[in-house]
Amino acid sequence: MSDAGPRDGSAHLGDEVGALLDGELAAPEVAAAERHLAGCPACTQELASVGQARAWVRGLPPVEPPPGFFEGILTRRTADVIPLRRRRRALASVAACVAAAGAVLGMAPPEESPTAPQVGQLVEAHATAGGSGEPLTQLVPVGVPVSFGR
Amino acid sequence: MTSSEVPTWEEIARHHGRFLYTVAHRLTGSDDDAKDLVQEVLIRVRRGLSTYQPGNLEGWLSRITTNAFLDEVRRRRRRPVERLPDDPERVVPPTPGADIALDAEALPADVADALRGLPPEYRAAVVLCDVVGMSYAEISESLVVPIGTVRSRIHRGRALLRTALT
Numbered sequence: 001m002s003d004a005g006p007r008d009g010s011a012h013l014g015d016e017v018g019a020l021l022d023g024e025l026a027a028p029e030v031a032a033a034e035r036h037l038a039g040c041p042a043c044t045q046e047l048a049s050v051g052q053a054r055a056w057v058r059g060l061p062p063v064e065p066p067p068g069f070f071e072g073i074l075t076r077r078t079a080d081v082i083p084l085r086r087r088r089r090a091l092a093s094v095a096a097c098v099a100a101a102g103a104v105l106g107m108a109p110p111e112e113s114p115t116a117p118q119v120g121q122l123v124e125a126h127a128t129a130g131g132s133g134e135p136l137t138q139l140v141p142v143g144v145p146v147s148f149g150r
Numbered sequence: 151m152t153s154s155e156v157p158t159w160e161e162i163a164r165h166h167g168r169f170l171y172t173v174a175h176r177l178t179g180s181d182d183d184a185k186d187l188v189q190e191v192l193i194r195v196r197r198g199l200s201t202y203q204p205g206n207l208e209g210w211l212s213r214i215t216t217n218a219f220l221d222e223v224r225r226r227r228r229r230p231v232e233r234l235p236d237d238p239e240r241v242v243p244p245t246p247g248a249d250i251a252l253d254a255e256a257l258p259a260d261v262a263d264a265l266r267g268l269p270p271e272y273r274a275a276v277v278l279c280d281v282v283g284m285s286y287a288e289i290s291e292s293l294v295v296p297i298g299t300v301r302s303r304i305h306r307g308r309a310l311l312r313t314a315l316t
Contacts, residue, residue: 018305022279024286050305053312056261057280065171069185070163073192 012036013043021051157207159195166208173212176277177219179266190218212282213292216274220293223270256315264314272307279304 013033019025020033037044162170170191175184194214202210265273271293278289286304290297 015301015305018308019286019301022286022304024301046309049312050308053308053315054280056256056315057265057276057308057311060176060258060261060265060281062168063172063175063184065167065188066181066185069171069188070167073189074160074163 012040013046017043017047017050018054020047021054157202159192162195162207162211166211169208170211170215173215173277173281174219176262176265176281177216177273179262187215187219187222190222191215194218208282209284209288209292212278212284216278216292220270220274260315261311264311267314268307268310272303272310275300275303276307276311 013020013036016025016029016033020030025033037047170188171184174187174191175181178184178187191211191214195211198214265276268276274293275289278284278292279286284292286297286300289300289304293300295303
Protein backbone atom coordinates (compact mmCIF):
# COMPACT_ATOMS: atom_id res chain seq x y z
CA MET A 1 0.00 0.00 0.00
CA SER A 2 2.96 2.30 -0.46
CA ASP A 3 1.00 4.33 -3.00
CA ALA A 4 -1.51 5.19 -0.30
CA GLY A 5 1.11 5.49 2.41
CA PRO A 6 1.51 8.28 4.88
CA ARG A 7 3.19 11.49 3.84
CA ASP A 8 5.27 11.61 6.99
CA GLY A 9 6.86 8.22 6.28
CA SER A 10 5.71 6.59 9.53
CA ALA A 11 4.68 2.95 9.58
CA HIS A 12 1.06 2.04 9.00
CA LEU A 13 -1.04 1.59 12.13
CA GLY A 14 -1.96 -2.07 11.58
CA ASP A 15 -3.74 -3.46 14.61
CA GLU A 16 -3.26 -0.18 16.45
CA VAL A 17 -6.40 0.81 14.58
CA GLY A 18 -8.47 -1.56 16.71
CA ALA A 19 -6.73 -0.50 19.88
CA LEU A 20 -7.42 3.14 19.00
CA LEU A 21 -11.13 2.38 18.54
CA ASP A 22 -11.24 0.53 21.85
CA GLY A 23 -9.47 3.22 23.85
CA GLU A 24 -6.57 0.85 24.48
CA LEU A 25 -3.76 3.19 23.44
CA ALA A 26 -1.88 5.47 25.83
CA ALA A 27 -2.15 9.20 25.22
CA PRO A 28 1.20 9.55 23.36
CA GLU A 29 0.25 6.61 21.12
CA VAL A 30 -3.12 8.18 20.40
CA ALA A 31 -1.43 11.43 19.39
CA ALA A 32 1.01 9.60 17.13
CA ALA A 33 -1.80 7.56 15.56
CA GLU A 34 -3.82 10.69 14.88
CA ARG A 35 -0.84 12.38 13.25
CA HIS A 36 -0.40 9.32 11.06
CA LEU A 37 -4.10 9.17 10.15
CA ALA A 38 -4.06 12.81 9.08
CA GLY A 39 -1.61 11.90 6.32
CA CYS A 40 -2.61 8.33 5.48
CA PRO A 41 -5.75 7.59 3.45
CA ALA A 42 -5.20 3.82 3.72
CA CYS A 43 -5.23 3.80 7.52
CA THR A 44 -8.12 6.25 7.58
CA GLN A 45 -10.07 3.83 5.40
CA GLU A 46 -9.05 0.93 7.64
CA LEU A 47 -10.21 2.81 10.73
CA ALA A 48 -13.63 3.44 9.21
CA SER A 49 -13.96 -0.10 7.90
CA VAL A 50 -12.98 -1.87 11.10
CA GLY A 51 -14.97 0.64 13.12
CA GLN A 52 -18.04 -0.38 11.14
CA ALA A 53 -17.50 -4.06 11.95
CA ARG A 54 -16.99 -3.17 15.61
CA ALA A 55 -20.26 -1.23 15.68
CA TRP A 56 -22.15 -4.07 14.03
CA VAL A 57 -21.03 -6.64 16.59
CA ARG A 58 -21.69 -4.25 19.45
CA GLY A 59 -25.15 -3.67 18.05
CA LEU A 60 -26.10 -7.35 18.07
CA PRO A 61 -29.13 -7.96 20.28
CA PRO A 62 -29.10 -10.38 23.24
CA VAL A 63 -30.06 -13.96 22.43
CA GLU A 64 -33.06 -15.22 24.36
CA PRO A 65 -32.62 -18.72 25.80
CA PRO A 66 -35.24 -21.22 24.62
CA PRO A 67 -38.32 -21.14 26.88
CA GLY A 68 -37.80 -23.32 29.94
CA PHE A 69 -34.12 -23.95 29.23
CA PHE A 70 -32.72 -22.63 32.51
CA GLU A 71 -35.72 -23.87 34.48
CA GLY A 72 -35.03 -27.31 33.03
CA ILE A 73 -31.41 -27.16 34.11
CA LEU A 74 -32.37 -26.03 37.60
CA THR A 75 -34.78 -28.90 38.13
CA ARG A 76 -32.36 -31.56 36.93
CA ARG A 77 -29.32 -32.86 38.69
CA THR A 78 -25.84 -32.26 37.32
CA ALA A 79 -25.45 -35.81 36.03
CA ASP A 80 -28.50 -35.27 33.88
CA VAL A 81 -27.15 -32.23 32.09
CA ILE A 82 -23.79 -33.57 31.03
CA PRO A 83 -23.76 -33.28 27.25
CA LEU A 84 -24.61 -36.56 25.62
CA ARG A 85 -21.25 -37.01 23.93
CA ARG A 86 -19.50 -36.74 27.28
CA ARG A 87 -21.70 -39.43 28.71
CA ARG A 88 -20.85 -41.62 25.75
CA ARG A 89 -17.16 -41.04 26.35
CA ALA A 90 -17.58 -41.84 30.03
CA LEU A 91 -19.24 -45.12 29.17
CA ALA A 92 -16.51 -45.92 26.67
CA SER A 93 -13.78 -45.26 29.23
CA VAL A 94 -15.51 -47.40 31.85
CA ALA A 95 -15.89 -50.21 29.31
CA ALA A 96 -12.20 -49.92 28.47
CA CYS A 97 -11.29 -50.17 32.17
CA VAL A 98 -13.44 -53.26 32.57
CA ALA A 99 -11.75 -54.87 29.57
CA ALA A 100 -8.31 -53.91 30.84
CA ALA A 101 -9.03 -55.31 34.30
CA GLY A 102 -10.13 -58.56 32.72
CA ALA A 103 -6.96 -58.73 30.70
CA VAL A 104 -4.77 -58.12 33.77
CA LEU A 105 -6.50 -60.91 35.65
CA GLY A 106 -5.90 -63.26 32.77
CA MET A 107 -9.55 -63.56 32.03
CA ALA A 108 -11.12 -63.61 28.64
CA PRO A 109 -12.35 -60.17 27.59
CA PRO A 110 -16.01 -59.79 28.45
CA GLU A 111 -18.51 -60.23 25.72
CA GLU A 112 -19.54 -56.90 24.27
CA SER A 113 -23.28 -57.39 24.33
CA PRO A 114 -23.81 -58.48 27.96
CA THR A 115 -21.21 -56.05 29.30
CA ALA A 116 -22.48 -52.84 27.79
CA PRO A 117 -25.82 -52.68 29.61
CA GLN A 118 -24.15 -53.63 32.89
CA VAL A 119 -21.65 -50.82 32.48
CA GLY A 120 -24.46 -48.45 31.74
CA GLN A 121 -26.25 -49.49 34.90
CA LEU A 122 -23.03 -49.14 36.82
CA VAL A 123 -22.56 -45.58 35.66
CA GLU A 124 -26.17 -44.66 36.31
CA ALA A 125 -26.00 -46.16 39.81
CA HIS A 126 -22.74 -44.37 40.43
CA ALA A 127 -24.20 -41.12 39.20
CA THR A 128 -27.21 -41.37 41.48
CA ALA A 129 -25.24 -42.51 44.54
CA GLY A 130 -23.93 -39.18 45.83
CA GLY A 131 -26.35 -36.37 46.56
CA SER A 132 -23.91 -33.53 46.98
CA GLY A 133 -21.00 -34.60 44.84
CA GLU A 134 -20.83 -35.07 41.10
CA PRO A 135 -19.58 -38.61 40.78
CA LEU A 136 -20.08 -38.93 37.08
CA THR A 137 -18.19 -35.77 36.29
CA GLN A 138 -15.22 -37.09 38.19
CA LEU A 139 -14.90 -39.76 35.55
CA VAL A 140 -14.84 -37.23 32.79
CA PRO A 141 -12.00 -34.87 32.04
CA VAL A 142 -13.65 -31.61 31.10
CA GLY A 143 -10.60 -29.45 30.75
CA VAL A 144 -8.40 -27.45 33.02
CA PRO A 145 -10.19 -26.10 36.08
CA VAL A 146 -10.74 -22.42 35.69
CA SER A 147 -8.79 -20.28 38.08
CA PHE A 148 -8.34 -16.60 38.49
CA GLY A 149 -4.74 -17.00 39.54
CA ARG A 150 -2.23 -16.15 36.87
CA MET B 151 -19.19 -9.18 48.57
CA THR B 152 -18.17 -11.62 51.25
CA SER B 153 -17.60 -15.33 50.82
CA SER B 154 -21.17 -15.91 51.98
CA GLU B 155 -22.29 -14.08 48.86
CA VAL B 156 -20.70 -16.45 46.39
CA PRO B 157 -23.41 -16.81 43.77
CA THR B 158 -25.32 -20.04 43.42
CA TRP B 159 -26.09 -21.54 40.05
CA GLU B 160 -29.73 -20.71 40.68
CA GLU B 161 -28.88 -17.03 41.13
CA ILE B 162 -26.67 -17.08 38.05
CA ALA B 163 -29.39 -18.67 35.94
CA ARG B 164 -32.04 -16.30 37.24
CA HIS B 165 -30.14 -13.03 36.98
CA HIS B 166 -27.51 -13.70 34.33
CA GLY B 167 -29.07 -16.47 32.27
CA ARG B 168 -29.75 -14.35 29.23
CA PHE B 169 -26.27 -12.85 29.33
CA LEU B 170 -24.69 -16.28 29.65
CA TYR B 171 -26.81 -17.72 26.86
CA THR B 172 -26.00 -14.75 24.62
CA VAL B 173 -22.26 -15.20 25.08
CA ALA B 174 -22.55 -18.95 24.48
CA HIS B 175 -24.62 -18.36 21.35
CA ARG B 176 -22.30 -15.73 19.91
CA LEU B 177 -19.34 -18.05 20.48
CA THR B 178 -20.89 -21.22 19.08
CA GLY B 179 -23.35 -19.78 16.56
CA SER B 180 -26.12 -22.31 17.14
CA ASP B 181 -28.85 -23.11 19.64
CA ASP B 182 -27.76 -26.70 20.20
CA ASP B 183 -24.11 -25.86 20.76
CA ALA B 184 -25.05 -22.91 22.97
CA LYS B 185 -27.15 -25.21 25.17
CA ASP B 186 -24.31 -27.73 25.41
CA LEU B 187 -21.89 -24.96 26.27
CA VAL B 188 -24.09 -23.50 29.00
CA GLN B 189 -24.43 -26.95 30.54
CA GLU B 190 -20.67 -27.34 30.48
CA VAL B 191 -20.38 -23.96 32.20
CA LEU B 192 -22.80 -25.21 34.85
CA ILE B 193 -20.47 -28.13 35.57
CA ARG B 194 -17.42 -25.88 35.75
CA VAL B 195 -19.20 -23.32 37.92
CA ARG B 196 -20.17 -26.01 40.41
CA ARG B 197 -16.61 -27.23 40.58
CA GLY B 198 -14.91 -23.85 40.49
CA LEU B 199 -16.97 -21.45 42.56
CA SER B 200 -14.18 -21.19 45.11
CA THR B 201 -12.08 -19.38 42.53
CA TYR B 202 -14.75 -16.73 42.06
CA GLN B 203 -13.46 -13.24 42.72
CA PRO B 204 -16.27 -11.00 43.90
CA GLY B 205 -17.16 -7.99 41.85
CA ASN B 206 -17.33 -9.13 38.26
CA LEU B 207 -19.65 -12.08 37.96
CA GLU B 208 -20.36 -11.70 34.26
CA GLY B 209 -16.67 -11.36 33.46
CA TRP B 210 -16.02 -14.53 35.41
CA LEU B 211 -18.84 -16.36 33.62
CA SER B 212 -17.58 -15.12 30.26
CA ARG B 213 -14.12 -16.40 31.02
CA ILE B 214 -15.40 -19.86 31.96
CA THR B 215 -17.68 -19.94 28.92
CA THR B 216 -14.95 -18.91 26.50
CA ASN B 217 -12.45 -21.41 27.85
CA ALA B 218 -15.04 -24.20 27.72
CA PHE B 219 -15.78 -23.20 24.12
CA LEU B 220 -12.11 -23.20 23.09
CA ASP B 221 -11.51 -26.51 24.90
CA GLU B 222 -14.30 -28.03 22.81
CA VAL B 223 -12.84 -26.51 19.63
CA ARG B 224 -9.46 -28.07 20.42
CA ARG B 225 -11.08 -31.39 21.22
CA ARG B 226 -12.80 -31.45 17.85
CA ARG B 227 -9.58 -30.48 16.09
CA ARG B 228 -7.95 -33.58 17.51
CA ARG B 229 -10.74 -35.62 15.94
CA PRO B 230 -10.88 -34.40 12.35
CA VAL B 231 -13.87 -36.61 11.52
CA GLU B 232 -16.06 -34.04 13.25
CA ARG B 233 -15.90 -31.10 10.92
CA LEU B 234 -16.12 -27.74 12.57
CA PRO B 235 -18.56 -25.26 11.08
CA ASP B 236 -15.70 -22.78 11.12
CA ASP B 237 -13.27 -24.70 8.95
CA PRO B 238 -10.62 -22.35 7.60
CA GLU B 239 -11.80 -22.73 4.02
CA ARG B 240 -15.09 -21.16 5.00
CA VAL B 241 -13.35 -18.06 6.23
CA VAL B 242 -13.38 -15.28 3.72
CA PRO B 243 -9.82 -14.14 3.09
CA PRO B 244 -9.02 -10.55 3.94
CA THR B 245 -8.98 -8.16 1.04
CA PRO B 246 -8.06 -4.51 0.87
CA GLY B 247 -10.98 -2.38 1.89
CA ALA B 248 -10.46 0.59 -0.36
CA ASP B 249 -13.72 0.10 -2.22
CA ILE B 250 -15.85 -0.64 0.81
CA ALA B 251 -18.90 1.52 1.29
CA LEU B 252 -18.45 2.90 4.76
CA ASP B 253 -22.04 3.64 5.64
CA ALA B 254 -23.27 0.13 4.86
CA GLU B 255 -26.03 -1.48 6.86
CA ALA B 256 -25.94 -5.07 8.01
CA LEU B 257 -28.72 -7.23 9.39
CA PRO B 258 -28.00 -8.71 12.82
CA ALA B 259 -28.51 -12.21 11.41
CA ASP B 260 -25.86 -11.55 8.77
CA VAL B 261 -23.47 -10.15 11.38
CA ALA B 262 -24.03 -13.23 13.55
CA ASP B 263 -23.37 -15.49 10.55
CA ALA B 264 -20.17 -13.63 9.74
CA LEU B 265 -19.09 -13.91 13.37
CA ARG B 266 -19.64 -17.67 13.23
CA GLY B 267 -17.40 -17.77 10.15
CA LEU B 268 -14.39 -16.37 12.02
CA PRO B 269 -11.63 -18.67 13.25
CA PRO B 270 -12.57 -19.59 16.84
CA GLU B 271 -9.63 -17.79 18.46
CA TYR B 272 -10.49 -14.56 16.66
CA ARG B 273 -14.16 -15.03 17.44
CA ALA B 274 -13.46 -15.52 21.14
CA ALA B 275 -11.44 -12.30 21.31
CA VAL B 276 -14.06 -10.31 19.39
CA VAL B 277 -16.92 -11.66 21.52
CA LEU B 278 -15.12 -10.87 24.77
CA CYS B 279 -14.38 -7.35 23.52
CA ASP B 280 -17.55 -6.38 21.65
CA VAL B 281 -20.26 -8.55 23.23
CA VAL B 282 -19.01 -8.84 26.81
CA GLY B 283 -17.20 -5.49 26.88
CA MET B 284 -13.94 -6.65 28.43
CA SER B 285 -10.75 -4.59 28.30
CA TYR B 286 -7.76 -6.00 26.42
CA ALA B 287 -6.09 -6.73 29.75
CA GLU B 288 -9.09 -8.74 30.90
CA ILE B 289 -9.21 -10.63 27.61
CA SER B 290 -5.50 -11.33 27.84
CA GLU B 291 -5.99 -12.80 31.30
CA SER B 292 -9.05 -14.78 30.26
CA LEU B 293 -7.48 -16.34 27.17
CA VAL B 294 -3.99 -16.58 28.70
CA VAL B 295 -2.37 -14.87 25.71
CA PRO B 296 -0.27 -11.68 25.54
CA ILE B 297 -2.00 -8.34 25.03
CA GLY B 298 -0.39 -8.01 21.61
CA THR B 299 -2.07 -11.25 20.57
CA VAL B 300 -5.41 -9.97 21.84
CA ARG B 301 -4.97 -6.78 19.85
CA SER B 302 -4.07 -8.66 16.71
CA ARG B 303 -6.94 -11.15 16.98
CA ILE B 304 -9.52 -8.44 17.58
CA HIS B 305 -8.28 -6.32 14.71
CA ARG B 306 -7.98 -9.18 12.24
CA GLY B 307 -11.32 -10.62 13.35
CA ARG B 308 -13.06 -7.33 12.69
CA ALA B 309 -11.33 -6.93 9.35
CA LEU B 310 -12.51 -10.41 8.32
CA LEU B 311 -16.02 -9.60 9.50
CA ARG B 312 -16.07 -6.39 7.52
CA THR B 313 -14.92 -8.19 4.39
CA ALA B 314 -17.45 -10.98 4.83
CA LEU B 315 -20.26 -8.44 5.11
CA THR B 316 -19.26 -6.34 2.14
